[in-house]
Amino acid sequence: MTKDQAKSSLSLVHIAIDTIQKIAEQEQEITHANTRDYRFTRAILLLQEKQRDAENFLKKAQSNG
Secondary structure, X not given: OOHHHHHXXXXXXXXXXXXXXXXXXXXXXXXXXXOOOHHHHHHHHHHHHHHHHHHHHHHHHHHHO
């Protein structure tokens, strides 16, 4: 992975997390559910792992010059 790829990945992950959160909130409103569907939560957690991976890569790349 290059720095540019990591930055692009990080940007896409942020967009994906935001989009899934909005969809989950809308679904919750439509169904009048008290809890969020676990599939949305699981997807967000997986994306947050990707986010941490990209952030860690960028930190290592920055410290290595």
